[in-house]
Amino acid sequence: MFALVVRFDLRDESAATEFDRLTSETLPLIERDEPGTLVYATHRIENEPLARVFYEVYRDRQAFDTHERQPHVVRFHAAKEQCLASVRVEFLDPSAAKAPHLGR
Template identity: 45%
Template sequence: MTLALVVRFDLPDAAAARRFDALLGAALPAVAQEPGTLLYLPHTSPSDPLLRLVYAVYTDHPAHERHNAAPAMAEFLRELPGLEAVVRVEELVPTPS
């Protein structure tokens, strides 16, 4: 079963937002090549310049674990605490029809 996540990052200031964008931007080319990562879409908000959202879909939980362990994403995750972002992860499940 696929795994869909929405990850919200509330950044404390413009400097942290710029650093976040640079770190994630550096990781994106590798993310696009990851087996099992079906969709990985970062977003910004025109009304909240310190908000970043990532919508991601993986083939399964192990694919998400491989994504987090991949060198480019592992570097992003190592740097993230220094940005003092408030991070909220929501796992999404399909609504039964």
């Protein structure tokens, strides 16, 4: 299993709206075309209207690398840049989980 958390801080409300639009276009393609992407959860942060957090779990590092090369993900990454004030990526080292659907 390979996992990461990404926090996006957006420039302003207009950027947040555009970021959410890009996310809503991209998520169904991830779901449809990426069997190695086990969880791709997007979140707003309570009381922080310009922040978003993505929690991503992949079967393994290769599935993550495949995800990053998908045309819909490449488009998302290119288009989201105009929306961002900052981004923080944290790669996780899973040690234990309660998630039977993530089993091998």
